[in-house]
Amino acid sequence: MEVLVNSMLFFFKLMLQFIMSLLPRDKRLWIFGAWHGRKFADNSKYLYLFARKHYPSVRAVWIARNPVVVDEVRRIGGEAYLAHSLKGMLLMLRAGCVITCFGSRDISPRSFFFAGAKHIQLWHGTPLKRLTGNLIFTKHWDPLGVGSLLKRSRKRYHLVISPCQIVSKIFAQVFRVRRTRVVITGYPRNDALLKPKWLPPSQVQILERIRKVVSYKHLILYMPTWREKGDRNISFLFEDFGFEKSTIDSALRTSDAVLLVKTHAFSTHRTSGWRISERVFFASDTEVWDVYSFLPEVSLLITDYSSIYFDFLLLDRPIIFAPFDLNDYVKTRPLYWNYHTMTPGPKAHNWREVAELIPRVLARDEYRAARRKINQLFNRYADGKSCYRVLSAVIKTLGLRGSLR
Structure with missing residues (x-):
């Protein structure tokens, strides 16, 4: 009985994800998240700040599961909503671009909300430790093995950024994407090391x-x-x-x-x-x-x-x-x-x-x-322009026009 129930739930999720992927998406609505929705930090944060400053033709919105994060983003003049709020869910249904530094859970555990959006993987560091691909399906939730087949065939990320050639090869294997989808740009967070003028002052x-x-x-x-x-x-x-x-x-x-x-x-x-x-x-x-x-x-x-x-x-x-x-x-x-x-x-x-x-x-x-x-x-780049390169790559991936400031 348990196997039957889990199978039905699994196929229901697949059907829901398919339906959501058919919804019209706004390529100029980008949603950002980081660290399972728990904090405003890392590569997602710095690309978000840069995009708001230098590419105003898109609407950049931060989605979080922590209300303190929402308050912090709003405090510096950004737009942010809780993932489980009505506004947050509506934005996830319309967004054409999802930008994370871990995975879909940076935005919401209900990833079917943005199934049809382009997903940009910024990741959160150069790996010294071996990485393992996130297992989306398990025997418990996929007793018939359908998920294993789907996992091998589906496209996970539309763009993955990297700091160098060596790491690009690792990311292509771990995230199961074609090597052409991994672009060497440097990490957005490393621009902060040079204290750029576009970065708002912070108090630690x-x-x-x-x-x-x-x-x-x-x-x-x-x-x-x-x-x-x-x-x-x-x-x-x-x-x-x-x-x-x-x-x-x-x-x-x-x-x-x-x-x-x-x-x-x-x-x-x-x-x-x-x-x-x-x-x-x-x-x-x-x-x-x-x-x-x-x-x-x-x-x-x-x-x-x-x-x-x-x-x-x-x-x-x-x-x-x-x-x-x-x-x-x-x-x-x-x-x-x-x-x-x-x-x-x-x-x-x-x-x-x-x-x-x-x-x-x-x-x-x-x-x-x-x-x-x-x-x-x-580190191929040490010029403080990683955000610019990443944003340019995202714009190209989405097929958008418009110049950066």
Whole structure:
């Protein structure tokens, strides 16, 4: 009985999606979303801001599932609606272009609303970790196997952007699109690193709070990636690898620096508050949606397997790599390349080594040549014009006319 019910639901969804795909679409109505509708950030955010400023002939609308996101977009003068609101659903039914950095769930879990629209995939970073194509159908929801056939034959994305040739090949395989649909443009969010004039000024509250309690010359950002196993809690990275407040604070005082710990959107961390110690501070993803709003202020990045380091290379500043659990991590999430070959910076295997490296790295940058080599390999563009190239590619994909400002 359960198999029969699931089969009927599945075919109903297919029929609904087919009907929705026949609705007339407005090619000049674009809807944007990011991170499963939870925040205003990433490549979608920066392309949205650029499109509103430089291509006013289209109507750019942000769709979210978080009311705080809607309020934030409206606060800066943008147009935004909740996905489950009547207005949001009507816009999804009419939109001719959908722009995301994860997938359709950035807009709504009910992707049949925009089945006939052109879907632009901006993605959210250069992959060091191996990617897997999102499985749309499972045996539970597709007991007859029809979805597997449809998944192989259907066109997923009309345009995918990429930062370089190597990543383009990966994206073509992962997203199952022809190589001609993957265009090397650079990531829109990286334009923010050069602080362009079209970008509205942003206030990072966590940095303002830090400055009120301690002065510093160097801001150090620690951004570990998320773990797929267990409850996704990253507290073990501190508890199991020798994090001692006094030792880290001493190294930070020596360098006139503070350390900001920023967790991944899918991670959690046990902490008693925003101030971990005298010079170590914590920010969850709900407090800081978008690190690119202050990444140009960061003097030193500490990370493990996060793709942010590929972007940080554009600033040509030092990076400490802290792959504390490398052997265990690659068992559940293999990497595309040899970790030590592709990470241009000193390696720390515990917090004691991190404390030793911080003053040394800030005083003497020994990896500049290695960083520039990897940067040239993974970032074709460093001119702050990625938004322009992406927007031009979207306009071409939609067959629109009109020049950019």
